[in-house]
Amino acid sequence: MAHWLFKTEPSEFSIGDLYKSPGHTARWDGIRNYQARNLLRDEIEQDDLVWLYHSQCRAVGLVGMAKIITPAYPDPSQWDPESHYYDAKSSMDNPRWYCVDLCHQTTFEKPILLADLKKIAELQDMTLFKQGRLSVQPISAHHIKILHRLIS
DNA sequence: GCCAACGTTGGC
DNA sequence: GCCAACGTTGGC
DSSP: OOEEEEEEOTTTSOHHHHHHSGGGEEEEOOOOOHHHHHIIIIIOOTTOEEEEEEOSSSSOEEEEEEEEOSOOEEOGGGGOTTSTTOOTTOBTTBOOOEEEEEEEEEEEEEEEEHHHHTTOGGGTTSHHHHSTTOSEEEEOHHHHHHHHHHHO
């Protein structure tokens, strides 16, 4: 079972919003970056775990965990002209963008702040630091061990 | 709000 | 296929 880091801007959709969603479950849509899309569509599997990361806010960092409860499926918002995520160039028979559904698992008592992650030498080769803008990232087993220590 | 880094677009 | 221009992301 793999672990992933998903970024979100809490002003748009926070871990609290996920918790408050029906069944603590929500669609993770609006991914519009090809590298992130490829991970979603080709690598991510049902039951994988997601570490949620809040960006563009006062307390930037990892805020909790969720589980992927569906395989990737075409993101319906790409065909919705009313949606901010509408993509006129995506066709039904060749969908360009994918999404998954997530179920909230835990919200950390205290977030693991980016400022603290930066202080841990063993974490400096995380994708988070090497590809700062990628909104869907793998987390290696080695890094997971270290992160688990930070929340226990 | 600023700005650096990065991704996308489009003319050639 | 190159690359300049432009748009977006995200920490601070």
